[in-house]
Amino acid sequence: MKGMTILGARPQFIKSACMSLELKRRGVQEVMIHTGQHFDASMSQIFFEQMNLKRADYFLDIHSLSHGAMTGRMMEEIEKILLLERPDFTVVYGDTNSTLAGALASCKLHIPVVHIEAGLRSFDMKMPEEINRILTDRISSLLLVPSQAAQENLAREGFESFDSQITWIGDVMLDSLLHFRPFSTPPKGIPKENFILCTLHRQENSDNKERLMEIIGAIEEAGELMPVVLPLHPRTRARLEHEGLKLDESKVLVIDPVGYLEMLWLLEHCKIVMTDSGGVQKEAYCFGKLCLTLRDSTEWVELMAQGANFLVGSNKEMILGALHQHLEDSIIPDLDIYGGGKASQRALDALLNFFKETP
Missing domain, CATH: 3.40.50.2000 (Glycogen Phosphorylase B;)
Structure with a gap:
């Protein structure tokens, strides 16, 4: 066959x-x-x-x-x-x-x-x-x-x-996470713990200047609470340059996109996740980390039902309010919902x- x-x-x-x-x-x-x-x-x-x-x-x-x-x-x-x-x-x-x-x-x-x-x-x-x-x-x-x-x-x-x-x-993505987790590798120059992991690449955010400015503002202000690690997607980097926007790198640790093994390490060692990625929402849950989803909707509604995922859209105040509320929260994931x-x-x-x- x-x-x-x-x-x-x-x-x-x-x-x-x-x-x-x-x-x-x-x-x-x-x-x-x-x-x-x-x-x-x-x-x-x-x-x-x-x-x-x-x-x-x-x-x-x-x-x-x-x-x-x-x-x-x-x-x-x-x-x-x-x-x-x-x-x-x-x-x-x-x-x-x-x-x-x-x-x-x-x-x-x-x-x-x-x-x-x-x-x-x-x-x-x-x-x-x-x-x-x-x-x-x-x-x-x-x-x-x-x-x-x-x-x-x-x-x-x-x-x-x-x-x-x-x-x-x-979820076959969980299979890969469990298979490769023992081989995770820290990226260079990253705090060992107590940092916020952020990813940002969705077209609905990167191609909308108003949404992008709100999210960037929230990320920078979050960096005053705790270091923010942002592996910057090529698409988002290009849109920031196109719009003449610049991240304050004194507040946000901007790094190049990382490989899978480095991403697993970041997920395991971060405090909380902010993302507009579908996959990262699930990966955050599987590592027992709460996720603030920078979108207006999500496919992974079971994570919202479990209180592990919070839709915060692109509104700066909503993002920061959820971050303040949930920064110290923790969850125990049930991996059986994704096939174990x-x-x-x-x-x-x-x-x-x-x-x-x-x-």
Whole structure:
């Protein structure tokens, strides 16, 4: 059996690590396409090196385009490879343009699509990611969901009457976190403890000057309470320069993007997390850290229900108010809600059973 894995962005490299190991363990041949959506070495190559990921069989080098142009170019190139390789199925992860392009190209060639992280919803159609995940779910044959809420979303939307199979597996990102945690590495020049970890990259924040100014103001003021470590995403750095905005580095420790092993160390040793990343919200929880989410919505609603995640949007006063309120709080994570580190095993069980049951 041959499977095609399509990746393009940092979180997908992380999610695929244990899945690739499990595919190999079960004797399934994996062919990998890296679309190039995240092309910067600090956002791409370092992850392949640190996590000993399978080297991509095809690198498309498609990036820095508009959403439509990027997705269209990816579809065109992915289709050529699919016709050449003739895989039995395609695996896509999450909600990026690479995800949608891979799913569309495969579906049109009648190749079953396996969507890992199916069913997630922010209910914010202004987010490109929301459009990508909804469309990918609808054309996927096997929907592998990470949470109970994701499964309920699909049920509400009528997916149980569609020609697809829905299976809860948990979160493959947790598998990778537990697998690589013992190898975490501190970045140079970082406090050993008692610091705030912040990440900021979402288009809704970086491309909106008013939101960006509010968040930057909150980050700088937070730095008066406790050191703030900010691995600055290339996209955000470029937007700050474009808007003529500058972070006060006497209050914020701005560093280059870090690899996965360094990020795990930062998550384990920080006091609290501020982020607009979906993946970092979950990772913070798995390390027992509270998270202030710099967005107006989140897909990970179970973390809000547990009092581990607080939506603070981009309003400076709301961000700082939540920070003051929760800086000394702590949580005990329940890793079973995300599969306890066995999501990749469940994914392969579901995949192999799907082919047994499908004529």
